[in-house]
Amino acid sequence: MKFRGKIIDVACLNHFTRVCNTISRLTKSCVLRLTPDHLFFILSEKVANGGVSMWCELAQVNFFDEYQMEGVTLDDNEICLEVAPENLARALKTVQNSKALKVKLTKKHCPCLTVAADLPSLSSVSRVVTHDVPVDIVPRKLWHEFKEPHMPDFDVSIYLPPLKTLKNVVDRMKNLSQFLVLEANMSGEMNLKIETDLVSVTTHFKDLGNPPWGDDVSQRDREVMAQVRLDVRRLQQFLTGQQVHPTKALCNLVHHRLVHLILLHEDVSLQYFIPTVA
Known part of the structure; x- marks a missing residue:
């Protein structure tokens, strides 16, 4: 599995940060699902047991200047990661003035989303700030729990x-x-x-x-x-x-x-x- 993305446009970075901040205030943990065209933040509690559910969909082309990923197999070309959105939002908050932001799936002491930012500097020496956000790889056998929810038969x-x-x-x-x-x-x-x-x-x-x-x-x-x-x-x-x-x-x-609430941007x-x- 491989994933790397790069954001250069400041407006795109700010928008992506706002989305992550929103997710972090809705849940302590969620699944980040990566596909060639989209990113999804998913919370799938059992509604029957009183839990809430969430489905947030982003088209990667509207945020990333560069985006590459390779899933488990060619037939199942996606990656599912369990992440604490608060940690991701905190990492993004510290790099808002960066000239470029890179996000990469890495293996350190554990699987991580590594956020690296090239920050402006008064000298000729560049400043790079790196955050490692721990993630858990969601096994393929559990992917069926993180598919797009059906539109309810509403009244x-x-x-x-x-x-x-x-x-x-x-x-x-x-x-x-x-x-x-x-x-x-x-x-x-x-x-x-x-x-x-x-x-x-x-x-x-x-x-x-x-x-x-x-x-x-x-x-x-x-x-x-x-x-x-x-x-x-x-x-x-x-x-x-x-x-x-x-x-x-x-x-x-x-x-x-x-009640099914929908925000469209x-x-x-x-x-x-x-x-x-x-």
Whole structure:
């Protein structure tokens, strides 16, 4: 297995760093899947057991000036690495002003993603800073656990309000209850609700719009609300962590089962699945 990549463009490096920062705030550990055309950050907890799942996809050509990889075999030309995204984000943060950044899969005391940066210098002597980020090689027999998740058979799909506004609302609601009800319909309406023995609070959003997914959705009653009951900390973690600055943000609701959040950017797509709680 071999992997090496090089980033020269400062804007691409900053964007890649923001993506890694976002991932690091969503999970302590994830799988980095490398293919000839894409990089994927994957978290695959068992949703049935209350865990969240994540799928973040990056087209390598939009980030790397040079990109070479050789997988396990020609038929299975990919590499799966278990990595702590916080370590990767920390390494990238220290090299933001570099003239060039190289990332390489190496074997030292253990398998590592070695991040090497050529930093500007006032003298003729170049300064190279190197970080070794430990990784674990995911065995081929486990690869089936890290494939792209299926689009759920949702009841409602709706565009999200501005994420900063949504975060401010959720931050306030977190102080009132551990749980939050999110409901929406196909008429562009979304409500966030907190109900306890002491207080009942609802925030209404209107005219958000609904993505045009096709005939199946258009045939449903547009006024009927689908709802999920969530651990408010899960939703807050997602909203606090995102630095992708999406051009579109939407969510799909599977009534009483799941919320599927999607952030879309020209270079990045991030999907996040939060299961309902009883």
